[in-house]
Amino acid sequence: MIALQGVSKSFDRGATYAVRDITLEVPAESFLALVGDSGSGKTTLLKTINRLIEPEAGEVFIDGEPAHATPAHGLRRRIGYVFQGIGLFPHMSIAENIGITPRLIGWPQEAIRARVEELIDLVSLPRAYLTRRPAELSGGQRQRVGIARALAARPSILLMDEPFGALDPVTREALGSECRRLHERMRLTTVMVTHDILEAVLLADRIVVMRHGRIVADGEPHALLCGHDDPAVRTLMDMPRRQAARVRALLEERGA
């Protein structure tokens, strides 16, 4: 479980706030999507959870414990993180990349090897890739490795920052579905930042819409699709609906 209480962060000493006084609770095993325009503060908020960014005010609790109570690196080893830029280590093999967090924690070699093999299967990559370098893989394959790396140390929490942003639509859809599958299978608590509202609607149990550092909408995808007081949120949620309607119309036209 993740809980944020009155979290604020400013990058210009209080002139403007990237994140302002956010209180949010993410129950265990739920899948939350943070959406909003660029600059809305969604990535900043995500990074306060594993202390990649330290909030100025407010507090973050992980499973009931204050996040700052443990050293940042220890906290991060317990929380999987998938990066927007993937960020694989170019000087390490795929196996070394996936196994990095267990190695930092000090797992025995044999346990790391077994876990790496298990994960490469889970993200549907051939085991032969384990000895390759990141540069030898395609973008989609690399992000699969990124996800495997995030999950290696058996975290209960997975944070994803625009994980599929740079991928082609087909790969993006396939990887999204696999993430959802892994989320359920490993009973993860997942927070995903995305600017793609359709992706959020299809994968998440709950969507939080942010604007100017504040939460403007928070609800289940179905509820949000059915309407909202805020006109901007309505416009935002209209998009997948209109797209779905057009696709349906298109199919019916041809079917007729």
Added chain:
Amino acid sequence: MNSRLHSALRVLPQYLGDHVLLSAAALALGIAISVPLLIAARRSAHVRWPVLAAASLIQTVPGIALLALFYPLLLGLSALTHRLVGWRLPALGFLPSLLALTLYSILPILRNGITAILNLDPAILQAARGVGMTSRQRLLRVELPLAAPMLMAGVRTSAVWVIGTATLATPVGQTSLGNYIFTGLQMQDWAWVLFGCGAAVALALATDQLLWLIELGLARRRPALAWLGLAVLLAGVGAAAVPLHAAQRGGYVVGAKTFSEQYILASLIARRIRATGHPVTERTGLGSSLAFEALAANELDVYVDYSGTLWHDVLHRNSRPSRHRMLRELRTSLRRRYGVELLGALGYENAYVLAMRRGEADALGIHTIAQLARAAPRLTLGADLEFFARPVWKALERRYGLHFRALRQYESTFMYHALMSREVDVIAAFSSDGRIAADHLMVLQDPLHVIPPYDAVLLLSPHRAHDPVLRRALEPLIGAIPIALMRRANYMVDRPRHKRSPRQAAEWLAHAAHLR
């Protein structure tokens, strides 16, 4: 030619070995200093800026000046350690060279390293934090491995600079491949100069290639290549260290300044000490005032200096006593102030003289410096690198009212060429130089006796002042070398054709002076 090449090859193991050890030590020390600085500078611009500025500043100081500056510094430290712990820090040779070269080696490593670390992909650095690395783990597992290839490129640049600059260690008394260059320059033996340059270039290229192998291994993530490069490099340094042990240093140390006569006399002195069955090391190519300071500090045991030089430069006297009075006063003053023993005069003078081409001197009717003064405003004077800073020049200028059209400085070998090729009209030559007779030069009289006597004298260090071996070996030299013999020996080495090595000239001199 063949015998000269042979004699060049004979000293190659020692010169190359010393050069390799000096360069390797400086580079290793440079890396050991640069990497921690780099780590300190990687996050903080407050550290980065001053560190880079200081390294760049050092780089702009000419190599030879940097080497020269370390000598007085170490001499001061040496006096301090002597007072504090009764042990003298060596101020000559390896240590000043090492310190100067180490400073030189820092900039390329530091600059490349900082550039490499600052340009690392921010996504990768964030991922390193995100997977739970501590600051130290990020440095060791991500930042340094990724910066390593570019850092190695800096080490390569640094290595080439250090190997090149190490040739300048010769004048501060450290043997290096520069000994070929400096000796060759003195004796106009261009084969030696080329040999020294060639050897330094070959060493630099070989080192660069091996470091490149390491860089390649790091960049391609092929550790085997990197280890191979490192192994060959270490083997090379190890091999360089072998002659050091084999050739058993120690024994008596004979010094020589940077000109042929000094090389010949050092060889003659070494020959006589060796004949007593004691080991001898020759430290040649020392800067002029360096030699006396080194002797006073017991880093040399014996060398030949000249009474006028000692009178002016060491005792800082401006009077002009007679030859005998000057020698007598030098003996007592040097003993009292430095503990240095003036064993005796060799029998000839190597004084500064003003000389002209005979034809021109006759045509202008100039036979004395007084006559020269009238024609001087139309003439150019050439001298060695030290002359114009010497009190003797100030005195000549003042007493005779000399005002030349222009003053030019030459490395002393080139000065004679400049005179014969009419680039200058008058030179400040040396009275024992064989080229005065060979080039039929006119030596101008000094009617006012402004130029002090420059008797060649044997000086012993404070520790060796009463050394019976040294005294027995060297006392026969006192008064044994007339000017004519010294001139001929000098000319054997300095003449453009049929050159002899200083060692051969020393042998000839020993026979000619009936020294057995």
